[in-house]
Amino acid sequence: MTIDHAAFMREVPPLTQMRDLLADSDLPIARSLAQLEAMIRRDLDMVRYPIRSWVLPKTAPDGSRAYDALIVGGGQSGLSAAFGLKRSRVDHILVIDEKPAGQEGPWGTYGRMRTLRSEKFVGGMDLGIPNLSIRAWFEAQYGLSAWDAMDKLPKQLWHRYLSWYRRVLDLPVRNNCRLIDFRPAEDGLIAIDVEKDGVPETLWCRKLVFATGIDGNGTPNVLPFIQSLPADRWAHTHDMIDFAKLRGKKVGVLGGAASAFDNAAMAAEMGADEVHLFHRRTDLNPANPVAWGQFNGFLAHFADLDIAQRWRFINHIHSFKPAPPAETMARVKSLSNVIRHGGYTWTDARLDDEKVIIEATDGTHAFDFVILGTGYILDVAVRREFQPHLDLIALWSDVYTPPPGEQNDNLARATYLGASFEMQEKVKGTAPWLNSIFNFSRGAQLSMGTMAIGLSGIKFGAPRLVHGVCQQLFCEDVALYEAGMKKWQTSGATTDE
Template sequence: MTAEHAAFMPDVPSLLAGDDTLTDPELPVARSLAQLEAMVKRELDLVRYPIKSWVLPKIAPDGSRAFDVVIVGGGQSGLATAFGLKRERVDHILLLDENPPGQEGPWGTYGRMRTLRSEKYVGGMDLGIPSLSIRAWFEAQYGFRAWEAMAKLPKQLWARYLAWYRRVLDLPVRNAARLAGFRPDANGLIALDVATPDGMQTLWCRKLVFATGIEGNGTRNILPFIAALPRHLWAHTHDTVDFAKLAGKRVGVIGGAASAFDNAASAAEAGAAEVHLFHRRAELNPANPVAWGQFNGFLAHFADLPIEVRWRFTNHIHSFKPAPPAETFDRVASLPNLTRHAGVSWTDARAAGDEVVIEATDGTHRFDLVILGTGYILDVTLRDEMRPHADLIALWRDAYTPPEHEQNPNLARAPYLGSHFEFQEKRPGEAPWLRSVFNFSRGAQLSMGTMAIGLSGIKFGVPRLVHGVCRQLFVEDADLFQDGMKVWQASDAVTEK
C-alpha cells in the first residue's frame, strides 16, 4: 500500500475532530422536542419544492385506490423510505410490520447490546433535513455537552428516536400486519395477502418494497444437530429469550460475532451460574469492513461497479468475519461467570433429560440452554412470501460464474438486483412484473453494497431506491401524463393566466 493510500484509510473520528463547525455550542439548536418539531416543519417547508402530488391513481379490483407503494418492514429502512417517498410527493403509501409498535427490528427486542455498534455520528435517516438527525433529537433533550460526552448511543435511545421520527413525519405504519404472500394482478397491480389479527386481508399496490432487515431474504442458521433437540433447550440470538429464567443455570453460546457475545453477556449478567462462549477462530479479526467502507465512493457507487468487481469485494468482505466491537469484548471479559473458549467448535449435541450435552473440540459440556450466534442463511426459497416466485427471481448464480478460487455458494444465492434494488426476472419475458418489487434487505448486499444493511448506507440507499420507484411510477404512465398535459393546455387553468 502506498503512503497516499494509507493516509486515506477512512478514520472518521479524527477527520471530524478537525472540523469545529460540527462542535460549536453557540450555533442555534432546539432546546426541547417541541421546538425541534417546529424546526422540522419549517425546514421541510423551506425545501418543499415541488409540492404537487403527481402519481396517477389506479383502482384496485375491490374499487379502492391501490396504494402507490407498500413497504414491508417498519424498521429504520422502511421508515426512511416512506419519508423519502413523501418528500417526492408519492403520498398514497403504506408500511406493514408484523410486530407491535416499538418492536420493529432489533432495538427493543433481540438486540442485546447496550449501545449501537456503529459510532454515534453515523446518520442518514434525516435524508438531509438537519432537524431530523439523531444528533438534533438528542441535543434538543439532553444538550450539546451530553452528546459530546456520550461514547455510543444506547440502543433504547435509538428505538425512541425511530418512534419520534415515525410520529413527527406522520408515517402510515400498520403494525401486527405480516405480508404472507404477493402476486401480479389485474391492471399491472400487485395483490398482497396480509395476515392481521382480524384475519387475512387483500391489499393492492403498484410498487412493493421489501425493507425486511437482516432475515429478509432468508432465515436463521441453525446447526442440524441442534435443530434435532427439543425446542426448549435451544434458542437463536434472534429469538426471544427470557434471561431472568436463566439465573442459576448453565448456558452455552456458540458464535464469534457481536450477537453471540452480547447474548452470552446478557445471560451472565442475568445471574446464570456459568456461561460458556465458544468460537471456532482462535484469534478474532479486529478489522471491520463496514467501518472501512464508510466513505462516499464506496457507499454511493458500489452498485455501479462491474459485476466481477462487486463479487470480489463482497466475497472478500464476507471472509473478514469481524470481531465484536471493543466495548462488547470488555463487557464479556468483565463477567466472572463467563468463560470464553476460543478456537473451539461444537461437533454434536444430544438431549439428556432437561439438559443439552454438547460435544466440543475441547471436551464434553452440559448446559440447561444453548444459544446459537450462528447468523443467517441467505435463500429466498426459505421465505414464505417469496417461495412461490423463487424460481422466477434472478440470483447471482444465474448472472455470474466466479473463478474457482472465488466460489461462494451462500453469496451465489443472493438476488441479482437491478440498479435501484428491483428484482429481475431469471428468464427474460417470464415475470416482467418483478421489476415492481424492490429488495432493500440484507440480501441486497452483493448487488448494492452496504446501502441496505445498516445505518451507514441509508443516506445513499434510500434516495437511490426512491429514485427507482418514482422513475417507474412516472415512465409507466408517460402516455397518460401526455394526455393530461393536452387536456390542461386546452383548459381554463391555462387561458385564465
C-alpha cells in the first residue's frame, strides 16, 4: 500500500476560533505573569499526588547526602528533566552548567537566527501543565491576539521563557560549574569532579544525566586547515563572535545549513562590507525530515523499533541535507552584501599579508575573517569526560553491522542506549554502573530518535528519562522498601485506603 503522506498526516487546526469566547467570558486566563504564576502553583498543587518524598538517602564518602540525580546541562533538556524529577518527588537533585546564568544553550549566545525554527505550538517543557507552556507565558504578557498574529517565536522570547521556567519552578541550578570527570564510587554512587568558578570539587550522585546538547557527545567540526590559522582570524558558528569587529571587513563563511546562513546574515547586517557564503550543494532541499517526524508515533515510539529499523531511519535523515528555513533564506536574499558561492567548497587556508587566503573550488579568495558553519562531529572519544571509559561504553558499532550500502561511520560511533537513555556496557558484566549514566543529549538520536535533539521531542523524552531514573532508584533499593513496609505494618500505622 502506498500512502500519500501529505494528505494522510494532515494537521488538526488550532482552537483559534475559541478566542472570542475566551476573551468575553469569565474563564480564568492569566492577564499577567504574577497571575499565571499563582495559577501554576494551583495547577501543581491539584496534581501533586503522591506527595511523599521516597528516594532513600545515600551517604557520600565525604559524609554529605549524595544527590539522587545530578544533571549536567541547564538548557531546555536539563531543566525539563529537573522538573520531571521534582514532580516525581525525586527531591535531592542538582543541575550544573558551565556557563553563567542566562548563557546556557544557544538562545542567548551562538544562536543567530531571529526566530525559532520550530513551530510556535511546539511545547513539551510544560510536561502536561498547560499554564507552564510557552503559549500561556506569552499570552499572559502580550494577549491572545498577539499570539495568533505571531508566525514563529522570536529567539529572545524563548530565551526569556527558559529563564522564567527555571525561576518559577525553583529548579536547583548551579552555574559556572563544569563537569570534568566522572567515575564509579563506593556503594553504587557516581563521583563527579567539577570546577566551580575554577575551584575543583567532587560531588556524588546516584544517577548522572548528561543533558549537554548538540555537542555533548562530540565537538564542533573544524576543518584541519582552518585550525592552523591564528585564533583571531576564524570562528565556528558555535563560538561567541564579536560581529561589531567585522564592520567594513570582508568575511568568508562556509556551510549550507541554517547556522552558516544565519551567521552570514548577521555579519552582513552588522556592517561587513562583503560576506561570501560558500555551500557545496546547490539543490538546497526545502523539505526537512525532522518536520516529517512531528507525530506521536515517531516521536514517542522510535526508540521501540528494532536496531535495524532505527539505523535505517536515522541514516536516511542524516543523508538528507535540508535547506535553511524559509525565513533564513529570505533574510540572506535580502542582503545585497551577501554573495553566494553555491556549488563550491574550501580546500585550504593560510595567512598571507594579514589576509586569510582561502583556496576554494571556484578560485582563491582573500578575507579578513572566516566563519565555519560546518556542523558538529559526533564522537564521544573526543570528550574528555568519556575518555577514561571508552573501552567500557557500548557504541552502535558494538551492536549492529549495517548491510552494504547502509554503512555510516558517524552513526557507528554513537552510544548505544537502553530504553530510557541509559548507557550500556560494551561487554556484559564489565561496567554495570554505566546504566546509571543517562545520555539525554544530541548523541542519543540514533537510539532514541528526536526525543533528545529538539523541542518537539522533549514532551516524550523527558518523561521517558524520568521514568528510567525513578525505576532504577526504586528497584535498586527494593529490599530496603520491603523491609520498611514490614516494619511499618508491625508499628501499627494506618491508612485511609
